[in-house]
Amino acid sequence: QCVYLGVMAELPSGLLEACVVVGAPSDKLRDVLQVKKTIKNKHKQSPTHCPDNPSMIAETSCDSYSARNVNVPYHCVGISLDVLFFTGGLQLASEQKEDSYHFLVFTDLFGNRTHGVVVQYYTTCLEGVVQNGHRWNSSKPRLYAPFAVCVISKFPYYNALRDCLSCLLVQLRPARQVDFEETIKEFSAKLSLVPLPPPGQLHVSFSIRPLQVVLPSREDQDSPVIDIDLHLPFLCFTHTTLLQVLSCLLQEQRMVFFSSDWARLTLVAESLLLYLQPLSWQQPYVPVLAGGMLDFLMAPTAFLMGCHISHFEEVATEDLILVNIDDGIIQSSLSETVDLPAIPLAAAESFISRAECLQLHYDLELCHLGVGTDANALRCQRRDWQRRLNTQIRNIALELVVNILRGVQDFLSHEHRVFNSEEFLRTREPTDQSFYKKVLETHIFHSFLRDRLNRKWDSFSRMEQNMRNSAYRNHAMTDSPRRPPVSDLSRTAISLRRPIENLLISHFFCLSSGLKYPQEAVKVFRLPEFPPPLAYHYVQNYYSDMVASLGRAINATPPDESSLLARYHYLRGLVNTVSNKRLDALEDFQSLYKTDSDIFPSQMVKSLVDSLPEVERLQADRRPELKRLISRVKRDQELERAHHGNSNEECAVKRFKLPKKYMQLEEFVRCVQESGIVKDQGTIQRLFDALTVGHQKQVGPDLFRVFYTIWKETEAEAQEVCLPASVLEHIEPSEYVFKLSSSVKTSRGVGKIAMTQRRLFLLTDGRPGYVEVAQYRDLEEVKVSSAPFLLLRIPSLKLRVQGRKEAFEANLKTETELWNLMVKEMWAGRSMADQHKDPQYMQQALTNALLMDAVVGSLQSSKAIYAASKLAHFDRIKMEVPMMVPKTTTETLKHKINPSLELAAPQAVDVLLYTPGQLWVSVGGGKVMVFDASSWSLTHTFHVGNARLVRENDQVWMGSEDSVIYIISMLALVCNRQLTEHRAEVTGLALDTYKYSQKVAYSCSAEGTVMVWDVSTLQVKKHFRLSCDRLQSVHSCNETLWCCKFHIYKSTNWEAERSILLLPEVQQTHFALILSLFWSLSDTVKPLHRVTLQDCTGCYCMIKVKNQVWVGCVGRSSTKGKVYILDTETRLVLKELHGHNDKVKALCSAEDRYVLSGAGKHDGKIAIWKVE
Helix, strand or coil: CCEEECCCCCCCCECCCEEEEEECCHHHHHHHHHHHHHHHHHHHHCHHHCCCCCHHHHHHHCCCCCCCCCCCCHHHCCCCHHHHHCCCCCCCECCCCCCEEEEEEEECCCCCEEEEEEEEEEEECCCCCEECCEECCCCCCCCEEEEEEEEEECCCCHHHHHHHHHHHHHHHCCCCHHHHHHHHHHHHHHHHCCECCCCCCEEEEEEECCEEEEECCCCCCCCCCCCCCCCHHHHHCCHHHHHHHHHHHHCCCEEEEEECCHHHHHHHHHHHHHHCCCCCCCCCEEEEECHHHHHHHHCCCCEEEEEEHHHHHHHCCCCCEEEECCCCEEEECCECCCCCCCCCHHHHHHHHHHHCCCCCCHHHHHCCCCCCCCHHHHHHHHHHHHHHHHHHHHHHHHHHHHHHHCCHHHHEECCCCEECHHHHHHCCCHHHHHHHHHHCCCHHHHHHHHHHHCCCCCHHHHHHHHHHHHHHHCCHHHCCCCCCCHHHHHHHCHHHCCCCCCCCCCCCCCCCCCCCCCCCCCEEEECCCCCCCCCHHHHHHHHHHHHHHHHHHHHHCCCCCHHHHHHHHHHHHHHHHHCCCHHHHHHHHHHHHHHCHHHCCHHHHHHHHHHCCHHHHHHHHCCHHHHHHHHHHHHHHHHHHHHHHHHHHHHCCEECCCCCCCECHHHHHHHHHHHCCCCCHHHHHHHHHHHCCCCCCCECHHHHHHHHHHHHHHHHHHHCCCCCHHHHCCCCCCCCCCEECCCEEECCEEEEEEECCCEEEEEECCCCCEEEEEEHHHEEEEEEEEEEECCEEEEEEEEEECCCCCCEEEECHHHHHHHHHHHHHHHHHHHHHHHHCCCHHHHHHHHHHHHHHHHHHHHCCCCHHHHHHCCCHHHHHHHHCCCCCCHHHHHHEEEEECCCCCCCCCCCEEEEEEECCEEEEEECCCEEEEEECCCCEEEEEEECCCCEEEEECCEEEEECCCCCEEEEECCCCEEEEEECCCCCCEEEEEEEECHHHCEEEEEEECCCEEEEEECCCCEEEEEEECCCCCCCEEEEECCEEEEEECCEEEEEECCCCEEEECCCCCCCCCCCCEEEEECCCCCCCCCCEEEEECCEEEEEEEEEECCEEEEEEEECCCCCEEEEEEECCCCCEEEEEEEECCCEEEEEEECCCEEEEEECCCCCCEEEEECC
């Protein structure tokens, strides 16, 4: 008898999708019984015809009876249910057999998976059978018929669903046959009432007697549900074999798992795929293949499938990778070994060392405990142990994936969506090349690349960033003296920067190298008891009880536990949705913006909004928060439709290929950026000029191929330079050799001249020795001279160094002119870097010098040196416009950093915010970047529109041009809370302490609205609107709120809710002098004092540090940025600092010890100044 039971009242996000019961039809069972009776009667007449094994009669008699056709879920179309549920065949038995469970995975045509748990149990088929008007005598030998019950869910709740089926069997065994169907329906109806927990810290539990079943939540929105024991593969395989299996998965082989236990097939396969997260298996996946489905293994593509061990010999004829789970063996169908590249050795060794520390046996946890008497308490204890172990295993597996694919993002061009696979392979060890070549061609890697290009911030990204920061702090990258690629050097700038741990503050924020984020305590929400009769009004009462229970949980949760509040609101929104309380559901979902917007169910809310009847729509319009939510949903729908046309671009991943046609400047810029040589558009334009000297302004494919080849060969040659220990003693640990000459004669001996980013030195011939030539900052003169050789004079490079009487001279022969250009450029770059305290100048000079070398090698003509001189950018600046930095600026300037380093062109620094250990930078285009203050490495990026930043405890508030205030956790670097009350661009944010030490925040938007927020509850306390064209900023001081509209200042006492408009004297926009006005807070009628800032045409920002006021301005004569320091008491200008090539737009203080200033888009850098 086959039954497909639909759910009674399907939740939008519920546990049960379908419940299916499969068994032999009743009429067929009667036929079998009749056959058995006939055989027995014949046996009485002729005993010699009795079979040796009477049970064979029943077992063979039912072989031909298959389950009746049923209405099955769409995921199972084309597959007979009896084949999936009765994997060993549907057979009667003469003895009662044990219940058996196994697990299924269904995949539809679009790759969406659903998961099923099947229990197969036996029940007597003679009980209640009526024959010829008489009930069958139950004392006679019984036959047992198999039934299978399968529960199907969208999520892999294997343990939970197995617990549910175990409870169902407890109810079915004593039930009468006539109650069978009703019991199944009641069971499926109960499961249909169970909502799934949202991602995060809240689990859901419910009671199905006699057990309490728990549904664990996902870790985050992108993580899978984990409700299995992840340590099972560690119990089945050795660590080496397990790595072999993972290697085959990463290389997308045709793999078949074998086991004598059907349940083991799915559990082990699911665990292995979870090990690869966030990589996602893209190929066909059927972990359970019954005997009649073996033709699936003839598929020509890669796949992952599972078979019973009895089919091993039959399957082994194909070209497959065979994994015997029972024996822990992996082999090829063609041999007893696997001839595939292994996982890189370093990653494998790290995995094994970590895995050996795992405690895999739960019994060892029980040694010090007594015997438990509460079954549910014991189950809870086991779940907690398993959850901790699963977390450790996921850490180890993720570390393995990161170690294998670390650095992929360094070879991506996000602007052009290109991956330079050849350069990525160059950075891998030679013994690992074959492994990476196979992996790079897989679908699983293509999907991974797509996520990297879309800047997905997942567990891989977090761990890789943590490893990068840890490597810098531990100087792990300085263990090898080999040169890194220039592109990598420009990203890290490790070799160009001295340690700066104590530059800003004595302590700084850092993350560990593993997934050891602060874990929030797991909470379990217990659902009410299921209603006894599942009639409509009882179900509605059940939902009402759940809403009331969630309401009590919300009221009992403090406001600072916003993440937990969000989960309660989410669950209540689900229940209100299915109860047709649409407005209440929308209100719950609206609250997610202020608690955790990451779990906001966009599609569900859109469906709710679209389904609102006219009466409820009018009611929603009278509730401001719902009106805002509905308008935002409509706006998001419009943006989604507009964005739909670009969805194909977001899925595309291209591999870098050399050009096949002539390139104009624009195409050349794109090609060079895709190649990863350099990103800066100015440098690429100078390279274009160099390669087109004497020709039309276009670069041919042959020329570019030669240039690219020489660049990469030179880079590879330099990476192969291995300096002896006697030489390494004389140079910095972070120095690398970037250029090595041929063996030449010099005034200090014969050898090869080596160029690092700091100095020139001579690597002497014979027994390699070190002879210092010069550090770039010590050079006094660089020129081409001539050395006598017999009757000739040969060009030579002549260097004069400070503190040395004798000049250094090297007979570089034909390379003399090239070395002259390169050394001069390095000298000029070093000088500018020292003067401006900006290490990027040195890195840019190094790039220019190496490009000169590649240009000369590719042109091979008389104009090659002239062409290379086009790249002498800093040397030309030094000769044409001497860069003399004022003494005051040099003494005050501490350091410079460039937040636009990864970008093709500089971006304006709009806002700066310093928090302990972190620097928050808002640049043009609405990008907010977070830097680790210990290494100045980029740790995270947010895109929120043009942002205004303010810090509150462990949060950063960001006001955006899309009218939303985003709230970011400083610890987790997660932007998951939003304030949506503003209707226009948020232009200003401020913090203050209100009455009774209650913290409040102020925000203003462009159209003049000012709001006062309760920081703890994120509720609007007050709001008002000023009549102005554009409100620019807001500041709070002594319970007085100051708002700025360009050159008009307004002072508002918000407690009295009245506005006072002040109109001070202001000059026109083109005036020569700017006035800095000091106001008295007690008398705002007129300015208290005016200060004239000389040579200044505009003030853009001001901050108070100690007893000083720092003012960011733009100069009148040079249009360059200036910072003026004023004394708050004397109101005199103490210093005038020149540190930017564009106006100073942002200032912030680092605990009053340093001030950071950010400049406009023509400069785009951040200067760090000492405070006296």
